Amino acid sequence: MNLKINGKEVSAAAGITVEGLLDKRPGRGRVVVALNRTVLPDTLWEKTALKEGDALEIFTLFGGG
Template identity: 40%
Template structure:
């Protein structure tokens, strides 16, 4: 299935979850926020939230700076 992650097209297997999308983009789980189709998905729901064809996923990571 095709989904858009941070503006780029990605092919994921049918039934892929938010957790798999995050793993595809970054190996870290700490300091990461996710929204699917403009709705925030809590970290506790990543494993159980399945993605669908043409979903838009935004994965945001916290960055420290000074």
């Protein structure tokens, strides 16, 4: 299925959960996830399956002023 992650079009396995997507990251720092502009608490990452057209944003803290 097609998803948008951080504004980029990507294709992913149908029905993949948020946890499943994040699992692929090399790093494991703390992140916050917004699904379709709403914050998704980490307790729901495993349970939330993504659908066609979903937009996911993943943020973390970086160095900044």
